[in-house]
Amino acid sequence: MAPTYLTKDPVLVPNTGYVFVAPEGTPKPTLPLDIRNLRTLRESVGVSWASIGNTSLENGIAHESEGDDAEVLGTWQNPALRTTNPPKVYTVTLALADFTTETYKLYYGGGTVAADGSFVIPSVPASSTKAMLVVAVDGDRHVVEYYERVSMIGSDGVTYDPAALSEMPVKATILGGSNGLGEISPVMWGKAVVITPPTLDTVTPATAAPGATIQLTGTNLTAPLTVWFGVYEGTNVITSPLGTQVTVTVPDPVETGDVAVQVKVENNFGESAEKPFTIDQS
Incomplete structure (x- = not known):
């Protein structure tokens, strides 16, 4: 089954992540839905993709763009007639924490291995062109980046700090x-x-004062759930384990007098049809 995109609260705190490289032009692999297991992920990407190893926890992965800002061009009659569209160059900087032959080649721009196993830094560095895959994971949600061609070479210097893990920053253009x-x-x-939007069957009672607790019934009423009374959001929403009942506190509207509104519910899977309700302020 295809992955499901979040339609509400699509935020990400990338607690863990993985970076793979492959020969340039390597197609994007089909990844498993649950990618919290690195072993499963490695099996899924295939033999063409090699893990880049550990990257910095503190510095993360930095995305940057370089290029001129857009300028507003105008005439005497129209000061903002059009804007320019300057080209942009996008880069991804990785702080590599594994000191291996492969990471040395990425940082130093090539190189060979001596007979004793030492890495020989090339006299003339040359960036390597790769395909790159970045997987940022936040619990059971994730974001995948795929680049068919990037040019990789070291950027800033390497520091041996006794109080921190040493890192080799590599910039992928x-x-x-x-x-x-x-x-x-x-x-x-x-x-x-399976995408199953919530349905709303009943609102009991159909009239209540602000601060009163009312009950909704329906299907797929799963948290996180928002109950709307027109433009006002209900509070203290409590859903049942089976997703068939909800209790909610009627909001206090700005308008005076009785306010006729339409009640609907909304969660990650969509929103329900509306039911009439009256906020009784008499």
Whole structure:
């Protein structure tokens, strides 16, 4: 089953992440829905993709763009007639924490291995062109970035700090491929989910004062759930374990007198049809 995109609260706190590289032009692999297990992820990406290893926890992965800002061009009659569209260069900087032959090649721009196993730094560095895959994971949700072609070489220097893990910063300049510069997914759930929007069957009672607790019945009333009374949001929403009942506190509207509104519910899977309700302020 295809992954499900979050339609509400599509936010991400990337607690863990993985970076893979492959020969340039390598197609984007089909990833498992649950990618919290690195072993499963490695099996899914295939033999063409190699893990880049550990990256910095403190510095993360930095996305940057370089280029001139857009300028507003105008005439005497129209000061804001049009804007320029200057080109942009996008980069992704990785702080590599594994000191291996492969990471040395990325940082130093090539190189060979001596007979004793030491890495020989090349006299003339040359960036390497790779395909790159970045997977940022937040519990059971994640974001996937795929770049068909990036140019990789070291950027800033390496510091041996006795109080921190040493890192080799490598900058990947996005070159673009056959389909734009790259692909990035929306926030996805790490499991297959059947899209079942909530339904609203009854609102009991149909009239109540602000601060009163009323009950809603329906199907797929799963948290996080928002109950709308027209433009006003209900409070103290409590859903039942089976997702068939909800209790909610009637909000206090700005208008005076009785206010006729339409009640609906909304969660990650969509929103329900509306039911009439009156906020009684008499």
